[in-house]
Amino acid sequence: MGTRFGSVDEYIASFPAEVRAALEEVRRTVxxxxxxxxxKISYQIPxxxxxxxSLLYFSGWKAHIAIYPIPPVDDDLSAxxxxxRSGKGTLKFPLAKPIPYNLISRLAKAFVEAR
Incomplete structure (x- = not known):
């Protein structure tokens, strides 16, 4: 069944430094x-x-950070x-490229507006 995390801190601490830093910045940005x-932890992810x-979920992977689902957004944010985009409701931000935290901030605000 895998590791069961009791907190977001515990989840983030389970990753290598590069992934951990990106997860912390996503968390801070949101x-x-x-x-x-x-x-909270739900589905074993932050x-x-x-x-x-629940507003949004994010997770760390070996080569990317994922955020899901994708809320309804305007045409500019959609573009x-x-x-x-990866599949219908997932966004993947590759760790090999600069992560657009300003875009993640806009996305987080869109989640609130969609409520």
Whole structure:
């Protein structure tokens, strides 16, 4: 069944330094974009919550960071997300390239607006 994480800190600590740094920055970026957001582990990955409900999920992988699902977004944000789309509801940000944290901030705000 794999590792069971009790907290987002525990999840992030389980990764190598490069992935850990990116996960921490995603976490910080989302919290800055969504004041009052909480967090928990759900489906064994970090979950950002807002008003007590799951808002978005993020996870670390060997070569990328993933965020899901993709909320309804306007045409401009949709176009900006296109290079990162992987499947219907997943965004993958390769660790080999600079991660667009400003885009992740816009995405987090879109999640709140979609509620």
């Amino acid at each position: 919290h800055a974009a969504v004041p009052g957001a909480g967090e 979950t950002i919550t807002f008003d007590g409900k 900006a997300l296109d290079p990162y």
